[in-house]
Amino acid sequence: MRVVVDFDLCESNAICMQIAPDIFEVRDDDFLYVLEETPSEDRRSSLEESVQRCPKQAISIEE
Amino acid sequence: MRSSITIVGASLSGIRAAETLRSEGFKGRIKILGDEERTPYDRPPLSKNFLDGEMPFERLSLISEEKILELEIELELGSKATNLDIESQTLEIEGVKESFDGLIIATGARARQLPNSDEIQGVHTLRSLDDSMRIRDAFKSVKSKVVIVGAGFIGCEVASTARNLELEVTILETQQVPLCHVLGEEVGSIISDFHITNGVDLKCGVEVQEIQGDDQVEGVLLTDGTLIEADLVVVGIGAVPNTEWLESSGLTIEDGVCCDETCLAAPNIVAAGDVARWYHIGYGKSIRLEHWDNAVEQGKYSAQRLLHGKTNHPPYAPVPWFWSDQFDRKIQLAGISSPEDEFEVVVDSPQEGRFTGIYGNEGKLRAVLGINRPRHVMQFKSLIEKGSSWKEALEFASGIE
Numbered sequence A: 001m002r003v004v005v006d007f008d009l010c011e012s013n014a015i016c017m018q019i020a021p022d023i024f025e026v027r028d029d030d031f032l033y034v035l036e037e038t039p040s041e042d043r044r045s046s047l048e049e050s051v052q053r054c055p056k057q058a059i060s061i062e063e
Numbered sequence B: 001m002r003s004s005i006t007i008v009g010a011s012l013s014g015i016r017a018a019e020t021l022r023s024e025g026f027k028g029r030i031k032i033l034g035d036e037e038r039t040p041y042d043r044p045p046l047s048k049n050f051l052d053g054e055m056p057f058e059r060l061s062l063i064s065e066e067k068i069l070e071l072e073i074e075l076e077l078g079s080k081a082t083n084l085d086i087e088s089q090t091l092e093i094e095g096v097k098e099s100f101d102g103l104i105i106a107t108g109a110r111a112r113q114l115p116n117s118d119e120i121q122g123v124h125t126l127r128s129l130d131d132s133m134r135i136r137d138a139f140k141s142v143k144s145k146v147v148i149v150g151a152g153f154i155g156c157e158v159a160s161t162a163r164n165l166e167l168e169v170t171i172l173e174t175q176q177v178p179l180c181h182v183l184g185e186e187v188g189s190i191i192s193d194f195h196i197t198n199g200v201d202l203k204c205g206v207e208v209q210e211i212q213g214d215d216q217v218e219g220v221l222l223t224d225g226t227l228i229e230a231d232l233v234v235v236g237i238g239a240v241p242n243t244e245w246l247e248s249s250g251l252t253i254e255d256g257v258c259c260d261e262t263c264l265a266a267p268n269i270v271a272a273g274d275v276a277r278w279y280h281i282g283y284g285k286s287i288r289l290e291h292w293d294n295a296v297e298q299g300k301y302s303a304q305r306l307l308h309g310k311t312n313h314p315p316y317a318p319v320p321w322f323w324s325d326q327f328d329r330k331i332q333l334a335g336i337s338s339p340e341d342e343f344e345v346v347v348d349s350p351q352e353g354r355f356t357g358i359y360g361n362e363g364k365l366r367a368v369l370g371i372n373r374p375r376h377v378m379q380f381k382s383l384i385e386k387g388s389s390w391k392e393a394l395e396f397a398s399g400i401e
Ligand SMILES: Cc1cc2nc3c(=O)[nH]c(=O)nc-3n(C[C@H](O)[C@H](O)[C@H](O)COP(=O)(O)OP(=O)(O)OC[C@H]3O[C@@H](n4cnc5c(N)ncnc54)[C@H](O)[C@@H]3O)c2cc1C
Pocket: B008, B009, B010, B011, B012, B013, B014, B033, B034, B035, B036, B042, B043, B044, B045, B046, B047, B079, B080, B081, B082, B106, B107, B108, B109, B110, B126, B127, B128, B154, B242, B245, B272, B273, B274, B275, B289, B290, B291, B292, B293, B295, B321, B322, B323, B324, B325
């Protein structure tokens, strides 16, 4: 699976970073960086949680 | 085995609960009742970039038509639950009785009204999509003077949107410092400063007597006799949980539907989102939140709780988190702060327009506030979740460059 972030929607509130810090990082410049674009299958539930809790619906998973 | 679960309230918490029922493997019937006619939509943009006309309507959608079909959810819009009987496990929907095996109450809250103001044209509250569209249209046609009653989060956001549209804005607030009952005086003053810098006429420590105008609003009369002229009034004085339909249900209602530590209100009945008051074991008291993130999380939790029972489920005890966008500031708060807490700015300073501050009492870290500092808010939120002490929080802060 592949993590896709729509950076036009993302407002860098970092909730995804708290849920999956190995995948998402909001740095001091206030931008979101995707650290792991193709996470392993065992990260699916954290990733799905990030998708649901992103207030901007900016994250999606491509299979 | 349950064969049918009904969700009352077709908004954020209810929709997320329905999705969770399916993802947890529930194969029975799922029915969602919603009294609004509109397909489920998200509320935060209604005072922000939907209100200023930037965000299109489609982007507010909480669930697509395809997803509703795929998950086999029966979504009944324009359908209001009017009564509940917890003994017989039946709902009444505009006079028609219907039984259920499991019920999720997610009826949210509505905007509190000022008495005797609903007859006057040009006086609005903001909770629904239609409210937002009415205010948006009024912003376009209004001559200029917008008066906002209440400097809470919604009032402050509407003020910021109206100023961005170059309207003349006055906020009337009863407290001496806006938001000080939640954020304390220091932070409240910082927030009021940037409203004033951005041209909002902020009047604090004033009380509204009444809204004046025969057909069309003309102004707001204060108790000291001052009349504040207005072409448009937005009232933002808080929200009231939608529990009237439950009055004779047998459930305990006290500023929300009262639930145990696992969001259970009665056997086979759970509550989630803005309407739910539950016993938070971490805080040792019952609380009710009006936060987007909680509506999502509690919706999910309550669905799982209903399916899996108490023994398989730890209590619901999250560290609350919310955000508010005002002018170019993103305000975020994680944890529960109180005006009596110690407050310390630990990174940057208010003058720079971005900073992180922490709240604590009894040697514990209780909350973190960030203005344009999302990264730190989440880092301190993790510390709060771990139960960190004030000292540990300060040590962590000193490690941030
Ligand atoms: C303008 C605005 C801006 C906001 N901004 C932010 C923000 O920036 N950050 C943040 O964290 N939170 C924000 N919030 C709060 C957030 O939107 C709410 O916490 C969230 O909507 C709660 O979801 P809910 O599903 O519990 O309730 P609601 O969204 O209130 O939905 C409840 C639904 O149930 C329906 N209903 C009520 N009674 C019945 C009945 N008897 N039968 C059938 N249906 C019924 C209601 O009509 C409604 O559709 C904002 C809210 C508003 C209004």
